[in-house]
Amino acid sequence: MSCDDTVDCGRRRLLVATSVAGGVAGVAAVVPFVSTFAPSERAKSAGAPVEVDVSKLAPGEMMTVEWRGKPVWIIHRTKEMLDDLTKLGAKLSDPKSDRNMQPAYAKNEHRSIKPEYLVAIGICTHLGCSPSEKFRSGAESGVAADWPGGFLCPCHGSLFDLAGRVYKSMPAPDNLEIPPHVYLSDARILIGEDRKGA
Numbered sequence: 001m002s003c004d005d006t007v008d009c010g011r012r013r014l015l016v017a018t019s020v021a022g023g024v025a026g027v028a029a030v031v032p033f034v035s036t037f038a039p040s041e042r043a044k045s046a047g048a049p050v051e052v053d054v055s056k057l058a059p060g061e062m063m064t065v066e067w068r069g070k071p072v073w074i075i076h077r078t079k080e081m082l083d084d085l086t087k088l089g090a091k092l093s094d095p096k097s098d099r100n101m102q103p104a105y106a107k108n109e110h111r112s113i114k115p116e117y118l119v120a121i122g123i124c125t126h127l128g129c130s131p132s133e134k135f136r137s138g139a140e141s142g143v144a145a146d147w148p149g150g151f152l153c154p155c156h157g158s159l160f161d162l163a164g165r166v167y168k169s170m171p172a173p174d175n176l177e178i179p180p181h182v183y184l185s186d187a188r189i190l191i192g193e194d195r196k197g198a
């Protein structure tokens with residue numbers, strides 16, 4: 001759903017712009033900004049696929065690119081982050097993305113082609129705000145003492161894990177959307193295309 005009707009879109013843009021930095025859950029604080037909306041404005045507005053180089057994205061870092069006017073998050077998850085994903089099932093609304101219309105490669109616990117890389121659209125499935133990263137774990141996160149790291153939507157409080165899976169009993173009804181994408185090589189992802197057999 002877009003934010004055109006009930007949500008302050010300006011606020012969303014601000015949140016998008018400020019969510020490009022990442023961090024390591026439970027390890028480091030916020031990691032410096034890695035990359036910003038990458039390809040040309042003209043290509044993006046036309047809806048062209050966006051090619052992203054993730055070779056410099058270190059474990060624990062997140063970058064944001066824009067595709068079709070939407071923020072697309074790419075997170076290089078650490079082993080610790082991946083391990084945490086396996087422990088959250090009972091707290092999540094749709095832990096294996098069975099419910100949603102998602103690419104087949106998102107119907108798993110990590111919701112990605114390669115476990116270490118999450119590629120997700122950073123727009124809340126409630127009313128279209130952009131969730132904020134809350135990568136710090138534990139009480140320091142300001143979320144909960146047992147918080148393993150994830151995202152908090154500031155508009156109405158929906159929580160998502162580091163696979164974009166929404167917690168139970170949240171305003172947001174669904175997990176974050178996974179855009180079609182394909183790996184062109186180990187470190188290059190094409191967002192917006194979904195080639196069979198990739």
Ligand code: FES
Binds near residue numbers: 007128129157158171
């Ligand atoms: S827009 Fe309402 S919780 Fe995200």
